[in-house]
Amino acid sequence: MPRGTMPRQPSRSGRQEGARRAKGAPLKGAQAKNAAARPTAGRAPVNAGKAPKAGVLKRKSVSGAEAASRVSTYDPLAPERVRQIIAGLDQLYPDVTCALTHRNAWELLVATILSAQCTDVRVNMVTPVLFEKYPTVQDFAALEPEQLEPDIRSTGFFRNKSKSVVGAARKVVTDFGGNVPQTMEELLSLPGVARKTANVVLGTWFKKNEGIVVDTHVTRISRRLELTKQEDAKKIEEDLMQIIPRQRWTDFSHEVIWHGRKLCVARGPKCADCALEKLCHAADKTWSTVEIHPEARP
Numbered sequence: 001m002p003r004g005t006m007p008r009q010p011s012r013s014g015r016q017e018g019a020r021r022a023k024g025a026p027l028k029g030a031q032a033k034n035a036a037a038r039p040t041a042g043r044a045p046v047n048a049g050k051a052p053k054a055g056v057l058k059r060k061s062v063s064g065a066e067a068a069s070r071v072s073t074y075d076p077l078a079p080e081r082v083r084q085i086i087a088g089l090d091q092l093y094p095d096v097t098c099a100l101t102h103r104n105a106w107e108l109l110v111a112t113i114l115s116a117q118c119t120d121v122r123v124n125m126v127t128p129v130l131f132e133k134y135p136t137v138q139d140f141a142a143l144e145p146e147q148l149e150p151d152i153r154s155t156g157f158f159r160n161k162s163k164s165v166v167g168a169a170r171k172v173v174t175d176f177g178g179n180v181p182q183t184m185e186e187l188l189s190l191p192g193v194a195r196k197t198a199n200v201v202l203g204t205w206f207k208k209n210e211g212i213v214v215d216t217h218v219t220r221i222s223r224r225l226e227l228t229k230q231e232d233a234k235k236i237e238e239d240l241m242q243i244i245p246r247q248r249w250t251d252f253s254h255e256v257i258w259h260g261r262k263l264c265v266a267r268g269p270k271c272a273d274c275a276l277e278k279l280c281h282a283a284d285k286t287w288s289t290v291e292i293h294p295e296a297r298p
């Protein structure tokens with residue numbers, strides 16, 4: 001390569017040159033027809049009508065008809081696209097596992113209950129001390145919720161969490177012989193356990209793919225990647241279960257959660273480092289080589 005022609009590299013932080021969101025430009029001709037005919041139409045390319053500034057972002061200019069054709073054929077749920085997303089996540093997070101420290105199903109259940117509205121880092125600071133103090137589920141069942149509150153106070157919402165943990169312990173002891181149940185229905189019968197917690201325990205400890213964990217990271221990233229348009233966790237899970245192969249449900253959950261912590265963070269996602277960048281049309285990307293879809297919002 002001749003001297004002085006080295007392409008500029010993408011910035012690793014902040015919004016990049018060339019990442020422009022098309023605003024307000026009305027669709028014309030064939031584009032307008034497609035927009036009226038398809039719910040996915042109306043998405044404007046990120047650099048529509050503008051030449052990207054940074055060399056690395058240079059793209060072949062497309063005619064209006066070509067752009068309209070791309071819009072009309074784009075299917076965010078196409079099996080090949082979903083397969084590529086899964087492959088990208090596998091590449092980013094090989095050998096992924098649950099970030100919550102645990103040694104058995106009961107400890108994982110408690111840690112997951114404590115992780116609501118709290119970081120895994122904080123939970124992992126609390127649980128070793130907690131399980132040293134109360135090593136068995138019977139120890140927890142013998143407590144009054146108020147006795148547990150000081151030990152879990154730093155995880156937030158400690159009064160409700162204390163009631164849930166002690167209530168779950170009592171039911172595990174009285175109804176399930178001291179063993180954490182292994183079915184969705186039975187897990188959901190425990191106080192403080194909803195589908196998210198049940199999916200974590202079933203998938204991570206019992207290796208049963210009964211559902212997909214939908215937390216704040218999975219919600220945000222699934223919407224950015226246009227894998228769902230829903231906002232409700234149960235509906236998001238239903239959408240994802242339709243397109244992710246069942247044997248990948250648990251790994252997919254953990255990979256997306258890690259992705260949400262490491263790269264696809266809530267504010268200022270690190271798109272220049274993301275293996276999914278070419279597949280992602282999120283409206284709030286910080287760097288893009290592909291069209292931006294205004295509807296692809298977290």
Ligand code: SF4
Nearest residue numbers: 264269271274277280
């Ligand atoms: S490209 Fe950016 S917004 Fe899209 S998945 Fe990657 S980090 Fe998230």
